[in-house]
Amino acid sequence: MRRIAIALLAASIIALPAATLSAQSGTAQMDIAYGADPLQQLDYWPGENANAPLVVFVHGGGWKRGDKNMMRGSDKLEHWQEQGYAVASVDYRLVPDNTVEQEAQDVADAVAYLRDNARTLGFDAERVALVGHSAGAHLVALVGTDPTYFRDAGLAMDDVRGIVPLDGAAYNVPDQMEENARLMGDTYRQAFGDNPERQRNLSPNLHTAAPNAPEFLILHVQRDDARRQSNELARNLRRDGTPAEVQGFPGRGLRGHAQINRRLGEKDYPATPVVDDFLARIFAD
DSSP: OHHHHHHHHHHHHHHSOOHHHHHHOOOOOEEESSSSSTTEEEEEESSSSTTOOOOEEOOOOOSSSSSSSGTTTOHHHHHHHTTTTTTEEEEEEEEOTOOOHHHHHHHHHHHHHHHHHHHTTSSOOOOOEEEETTHHHHHHHHHHHHHHHHHHTOOOOOOOOOOESSSSOOOOHHHHHHHHHHHHHHHHHHHSSSOOOHHHTTTGGGSSSOOOOOOOEEEEEEHHHHHHHHHHHHHHHHHHOOOEEEEEEEEHHHHHHHHHHHHBBBSTHHHHHHHHHHHHHHHOO
16 A cells, blocks of 8 residues: 555646756746747746746847756856746747847747746746846847837836846947957847947847836946946937946956856855845845
8 A cells, every 4th residue: 555655646746847856845847838939938046935026038049049057057056046046047949049039038038938837837026136247138138128028028128127237238239349349249249230220129228218128237347348238228218217236346358258158146245235135135025
């Protein structure tokens, strides 16, 4: 009889959906599909309880490379889990086979999927923040300022609590393409093309009129383009009525650009407590 009971219990566990197991056992779930394309997947790590806030991370890579696996084993992941947060890391379709518009829609669709499945996954759907680095910073800033993407995903702009872009540029695409053409011109042309209207449509700095996501924390290292465009984004958001804070941190060039992503979550990295304070405040009930 005891063997039968154990067998029945094991069968019932196997029959549960993987996402239900994630919420009930506290284990991570990898490669959750939020769309039909193989790149429309995300990884999810539960928080300390079913009411945990969710931090959604969007990777960089020049809109043409990188993946969600960059989160696994990172200081960010471990640190946010220590704060009690649930964490998701999102893949999105890449150029040149897809467009930046499709990438931004993927980010919005991933957020919609997560919110729709919050009860099963085990987090608070009303407390979600978006964090992105580099090209991911551009994408989270874009979906946080241009309501097209959230609307098409069935979301309102306040369905996230806040946006944290980490050392992005291309917040003003025409300016970025002109300023950094020598180093990144081919990448920008591949992502944004040559049509000036399209470039403006993909510029978060030109979409800051309401509605926007409720609040922004915009971080940069000491790169001229990132510093200038980050300050422009914060200034335009505040001008149009959206709270936005901007802060700069040590680090120059591509090395500093990589460092803010790699070291965020380290307790002695100066950006870590800044992000901690922002998340704690926007997640406070």
